[in-house]
Amino acid sequence: MCELGSKPAMALCTHTPVPSTYPSASSVPPAGPFESFVDTSFARIMSRVGALPEGKSNPAFATSPSSAELGSAVINVHLVSVSSKVPLDAGNQQLVQSELGPNSNYDPYQHRAVRHPTNNTETMLHLLKGSLGTGILAMPNAFKNAGWIIGLFGTLFIGIICTYCIHMLVTCAYVLSGRKKVASLNYPQTFEEALRQGPGILPKLAPYAGHFVNLFLFIYQTGTCCVYVVFVASNIQSVVNYHTQVNTDVQIFMLYILLPLILLNYVRNLKYLAPFSTLANIITITGFTITLYYILRDGLPEAADRHMFGTLEGIPLFFGTVLFALEAIGVIMPLENNMKTPVSFGGATGVLNRSMVIIIIIYMGLGFLGFLQYGDQSAGSITLNLPDTEILAQSVQLMLALAIFITYALQCYVSIEIVWNIYLSPHVKSKGYRITFEFLVRTLLVLLTFLLAAAVPNLELFISLFGAFCLSILGIVLPTVIQMATFEQDRSGLRLAKNTFLIVFGLVGLVTGTYISIKDIIHEFFTHHPH
Template identity: 55%
Template sequence: MSSSHDNPAFVLDEHFNKSEKQKTANKQLTTIENGAKAMEANYDPYCHREVEHPTSNSETLFHLLKGSLGTGILAMPNAFHHAGYILGFIGTIVIGVICTYSVHILIKAEYELCKRNKKPSLTYPATAGAAFNEGPELLKKIARFAPHIVNTFLLIYQIGTCCVYIVFIAENVKSVVDQYDDQIQLELYMLMFLLPLILLNYIKNLKFLAPFSTGANVITLVSFGFILYYIISDGPTFENREPVGEVRYWPLFFGTVLFALEAIGVILPLENEMKTPKAFGGTIGVLNIAMSIIITLYVFMGFMGYLTYGGAAQGSITLNIPGDQIQAQVIKALYAAAIFITYGLQCYVAIDIAWNEYIGPLLEKNSRKGLWEYVVRTVIVLITFLLAVAVPKLELFISLFGALCLSALGIAFPALIDLCTFWHTRNGLRFNLMFIKNMLLIIFGFAGLIIGTYTSLSEIVKEFS
């Protein structure tokens, strides 16, 4: 008896059914592939971010203001002394607008790169690496080094900020104590704070610093109000005030304003932690509102401070406040205490980069890894201390690290990242405009880095030679 498989009609029918099934399967596969492509094209990083405690728009605004209103604003009168009150007024606004625009293009590039790589968020170093991979062939070859370059600048900047904080604390405490005993040298005050700073940086969990940080913010705001009162009550005047300063000191002004205005290290983390990250950019977004407030405050502080104290304006305007008044002494002491606490937060970033990114992974199998972490924490504090002792000039430190790090991090790198990100996706007039605009920013940023750093180092050598 023959089986049904020997029947030609059955075989033909079976072949037909298999063909139909194959066609159906192919259609389904095509539908799945098309759906996958559509999902890839429509991938929205904002919808895939999982943040344990997302921040509101107002909280993000407050954090951004807090990150920018540090010791830098107190150096603005000295910056206006280098530039003159007219150039200082216009220059601060121009630099502020450039910095704000640079942040906008950095955020836009990060979002685009997140979409392409289907990642919820990227850090600044990771954004640089991903962007270089999308750029021209020359930059693709060094894409793997891009994150390390950005990390190096961030590390130097954070260490520089900590150096500024040590000098600030020591100078303000000395200014108070000098009213009663002026025999103690500035370096001894730095030495007095060395051990407390080391112990402060042994705190690994930022939660323990949070209550102190809140207190430091309140102290800063109250002290800031009193400082403005002193500036206005001491009598601003245009007499013997230069509208335009000497050209050779303009780079010092540039570096100081950049150091004061920029908070580039916290921009992406803040945007990545938002409940509604789309509200960060935009015409009336968190960034523009924050920068408008910051630029206004900086212009006002620099302009009024210079008109009041002129060429005598010091690296921190707190040092110009009359030291023989009790309330002024309290303000200086409280501000120094606030900056002491903030030192721990700034140094935390430097430790995070040095330990978690580089040293820690190398010691993963070392039984004494925990001990080595404390060694690294101690060494970083010692580096900031030794640099502060070597160059105890607040205004020169601020200008140096502003020009050296923030010219690159705040202006040149965002433009370079934007250029690489859209290198292959834009053409014609749109590409040409993007290329010209970003090249101008890159040239401006690196020119500021070279000229500003050289001028600051020259002034340091002149001061201590």
């Protein structure tokens, strides 16, 4: 197994088969519920950037005296023996033979050792929580760009595409794990292994696969942090400006929260962030509920009073916003690999489909209702449409600003892991300078998100840009390429047509969404910063 920081690109590490059990639980102290939650959360984030095998804790953290110097939040892992093996029933055996081939008897599900496996309900709740963020508050604005007819059917269509691509990615990861005879592969490893087994020039590109995925993950996570900075500052601005009757620029409020954000990102151990994350989840649910109350409180206008179709230029912005809101590609594989019964994740009535049906309905519903209520005034976050004069509405804005402020640290954590742990830390040989350089990297990453947000404090454009640019690649194009490389022997006309459509759809969305967003961002920049 690759040790943390052992290579410039840990995402490219290849892993030996994961043993079926860890050391006996009797040899180590049991982990409490809080430690279990923290360790599981940490493992998911680390596996997201390829630092750990999916669904497995890193034993080096428990034994290495220098682990605190490796630039990551270190958790004292208590290794326990927990088996997540799935009985190899007839249905599962049929799946193995159909996907891996009749001569294969290696089922990756049978070789996973997960410290704290989640059941189907827990996995579903984690997936719902991972998909319901700031993006849902931007859905009325997305409907404004597309019109409510395209908004409804477009959200449904994009949701189906995203769900199907997730199925492809999970299936390919399972098949490639079986061929490689390892328990699981994370996203960068899956892409690398697919290219390695692919035809033509693809094997030569395999060594760069992990870098490519990490680049887009970094851009996406950094972009999400920019969105969070704008969101927090804009909601605070709305409340403060009302009470002071002074029109203070949003950049001033960004400056106010800059130092707290830097200090928050100096927390190197997720153990100390976990309680605040739970608080943020409670606040978020409360804020969403009150927001829905305001949407419905005074009744809704007739749908005929709102435009059914948006402008041609608005469609790419709609595409990027919906992708940003719906896509949870970063958490899918850690969740599936951490399940007690991972075979239940897929399938027509599996955890993924049930979760995505709920998510799509919620997004369609809030987008449609919010657009009916606020029409062309729908802001980049619907909280900015709430009445400034009411204390309850102001409390929602401040509550959600606090929740997103807390969540910023977790989002930025992934960027820090990629930049520092994977690429920079291995090159810092001096232990005396390691901590100094790590905190410098943490500071610079926060400053980067602050400067980008302050330059163009437009929530809807940031959401659309990073949704179109990053998630069309990570969520649509790459899973399709992975499937084509994994099953390159299957060149049926139907599969070729389907995969061609998905790649073209993703690339068109990427190009048009990115172009329109950047064009509007440039216009916004020169509007706020005239010569």
